[in-house]
Structures are given as structure tokens and as C-alpha cells.
Amino acid sequence: MGLSWQQGPLAAGAIGHFLTPEPLPERLLFAEPLRRRMRVRFGGEWIADSEDVVLLHEPGRYPVAYFPRADVDARALVPSGKVTRHKDLGDTSWFAVSAGGRTTERAAWEFTALPGHATELQGRIAFAWRAMDAFYEEDERLLGHAADNYHRIDIRGASRTLEVRRGDTVIARSEHPVVLYESGFAPRWYVPRADIDASALTPVEGQTFCPYKGLCDYYDVGEARRAAWSYRDAYREVDRIGDLVSFEPDQVEVFLDGRRLYLEPGQKVVPHGVDRGLDAAEVHAR
Template sequence: MGLSWQQGPLSTGAIGHFLTPEPLPERLLFAERLRRRMRVKFNDTFIADSENVVLLHEPGRYPVAYLPREDIDAQALVAREKVTHHKDLGDTAWYAVHAGDRTTERAAWEFTALPGYAADLQGRIAFAWRAMDAFYEEDERILGHAADPYHRIDIRNTSRALEVRLGDTVIAHSEHPVVLYESGFAPRWYVPRADIDESRLHPVEGQTFCPYKGLCDYYDIGEAHRAAWSYRNAYRAVDKINDLVSFEADKVQGYLDGARLHVKPGQNVIPHGVDRGLDVEEVKAH
């Protein structure tokens, strides 16, 4: 989630509210210095290298990094006549990005008529994440989207009883599940495979990617499509859920200490595809 994505405090679906005497605007944008060196690679060439990055948090979007023009290879940006209008930040000029024998259209943009309150973004360029080959902080590749300093994950062991059923069939029963709390999402309950009837789990093709947990595999259960998932090679930071299985509460029936689990509106995770040129081994090593 983070500051402005999913149900964060600056998102349009925030689960909390600011305690202020006057209502806040429906849309609040937040800009801050990233305070990290960022590099951008395109066609095997680093076309940008900056220690002066501004991160923009905009409702309903992942954070976006804006780099000063002077830290970008001038030959990499090809101006186009395409101009759009941002509802908060004004006219937006678009660029093709070029390096070597490759050019990608509408791969970068700049706000050219910023209101005074948004001067922090003046003279800065943003690159479309999936149009680039990779983004780096120092020498480490950043996966999925710009790193969000407000995203948090806590994982706790518990002795509560969790049972998962599909109709009258018990799929899993555990007296020691693990619960994962992730900013803005419903708690996710992970079950050791020893507590699952794995004959009911049918692997399906297609993985998604979480910048904080790694590659995710999915399972059908009977007619319930992608009703369970597992991070079979979870990142070290979340290794307590490594190879455990979690279940989608709106596709199968989960009971915690006998009480039915439900996912509230807006708390379902919106999954990522896998970044361009990213292979499984690189994710595992991250």
C-alpha cells in the first residue's frame, strides 16, 4: 500500500481519516525528497543518475520518482508534440526515450505549467516504470515500483485456530497459523503445508510479483479459481511466510476461532505483473 495507494491515508479509499475541523480536499498530493541515489537503465545504458530525486505520492497511484533534467542524458529524451493535462499539476509534455538502436514512445513526461504550490517538481522528468529496463538505488535493482517508505509488513505467530473449507470439505486446519499485517490490507492468514490437504490445491499458470514479498504462485481449489497462494521463495525479510499457503476469504470459507473471515471492500490486493527482463533467479536473490 503506502501513503497514497490502496487504503493509505492520502488515497481516495482511506480506512482512517484526518482529525481536522475543516474537511480536506478530496485529492491530496505529497512530494518529498527521496534521499537516495537513483539510476535508470534503458537499452543496457544508464540514462539517468541522480541524488536529487523527488518522490510524488498521488492518490490511487504507486509513488513516482522525478529526476532533475540535468541528471538525465540529454540525448535520451526526444520531445514530442503530445501534451496532456493533469487535473492537479497542469500541462504534461511527453517524451520518447532513446538509447542506441531503441526508441520507446511516451516513456517519460514533465509538468510544464505547474501551479506555485507544486514548484518542487519544476524541471523534473519522470520515467514510465515498465518502459524502462530497470531502476536502481545505488547498485541494487528496485522491483515493482519506486520504493515506498510508508509501506510496512508485520508478521506474527499465533495459537488461534484457523479452518478453511470449500462447502463441507475441510481444506486446512491449523492451530499455529501465521498472520501477516500489511499496510491498509486485511490481515492475511498463512498456513503450514502440513496442516493442509494439498490434494485439494491445483497449481495454475501465471505468477504475480510483490516488491516486498517476491514471486507469488496460485492454486485453484475445486471450482474456486486462484483461491490460494504461496510465496515459495519469499524474500528474507518475510521468510516467516516462506512456502506457507494463504486463502482468499471471498472464494473459500475461512473461520478463525469459529468466526467467519471476510475481506472488507477495498482491502483486496491488486497484484503486479513481473517487471521487464526480470527472471525468477533475480527475484529469488533479491
């Protein structure tokens, strides 16, 4: 998912490699101007508001936004006296965040002994995503994490034959599936419900959340647990897969033009936890 997460180019599980004569460092961090207005809300109050945010991409992490101190309400930051050491960026001083009658410990941090090659993070504050009430770009709430400029989704219609089987039973067969290409992942194939034996899908409790697609529902297929899923109310940016169903090729047999598909290395999705105070109604409102 993007530059440094899952199989992105800066992630530990990257599927590609840089064409350089010498090996790169084991870890590469990338910082860049966000060039979007971002705001942070906590305790019912705005505690940060900036058009000068720097986004840090760190291997194995979602992008993290760093705000200039001048754009952060100084009253909201309470030094905790706690200092840890980041393996790449040095000493890290921690703050409690206090506003609106509420205080949360270790909810913000600042790098205070940066190496010379990382001075763009000097004097900047980052906030723990789930500790805050919400993050916004302009007047719209961001869900999940700061937007990754390198995460992309493309959806294409196809005239190929996709068949899903469980043993000798055909669960689905479509001659017009839809394929979703997402940064860092192998293609995912989606099938219209009209091409699926609905009796083979058993809805299960529990949803996951994708910051780019919305809430995901799951289904058992026979004894195969959570072998299928659907974004029933997909975000408008990806509404072409709305209410379509995709199947896990390691749980059931999935064939594309007669060729069986298998789960590719690194393909397994790491579910994203929900944000503080986020409910299904707000996700659907997107």
C-alpha cells in the same frame, strides 16, 4: 499499499480519515525527497543518476520518481511536441527516450506549468517505469515501482486456531498460523503446509508479482478458482511466510477461533504487472 495506493490515507478507498474540522480536498498529492541514490537504465546505458530525487505520491498511483534535469543525460530525451494537462499539476510535456540504438515514444515527461504550491517538481523529469530497462537504488534493481517509504509489512506468529473448510470438508487446520499485516490491507493469515490437506490444492498456471514479497503461486480448492496462494520463495525480508499458504475468505470458509472471516472492503489485491525484461530467475535472486 503505502501512502496513496489501495487503502492508504491518500487513496480514494482510504479506510481511515483525517481528524480535521473542515473537509479535505478530494485529491491530495504529496511530494518528498527520496534521500536515496536512484539510477535509470535504458538501451543498455545509464541515462539518469541522482541523489536528489523527489518522490510524488498521487492518489491511485504507485510512487513516481522525479529526477533533476542536471542528473539526466540530455541526449536521451527527445521532445515529442506532445503536451497533455494534468488535473492538479498543469501542462505536461512528453519525451521519447533514446539510447543504445533504441527509442521508445512517450517514455518520459516534465511538468512545465506548475502551480505555485508544487515548485519542488520544477525542472524535473520522470520516466515511465515499464518503458525503461530497469531502475536501481545504488547497485540493486528495484522491482515493481519506486520504494514507498510508507509501505510496511509485519509478520507475527499466533497460537490461535485457524480452520479452512470447503462445505463439510476441512482443508486446513492449524494451531500455529502466521498473520501478515501489510499497509493498506486487512490481516492475511498463512498456514504451514503440514497443517493442510495437500490433495485439496490444485496448482494453477500463472503467477503474480508483489514488489515487497516476490512471485505468488495460486491454487484451486475444488471448484473455487485461485482460492489459495503461496509465496514459495518469498523475499528474505518476509521469509517467515515462505512456502506457507493463505486462503481467500470469499472463496472458501475461513474460521479464526471459531469466528468466520470475510473479505473486507478494499481487501481484494490489484495484481502488479511485471517489469520489462523481468523473469522469474531474477525475482528469485532477490
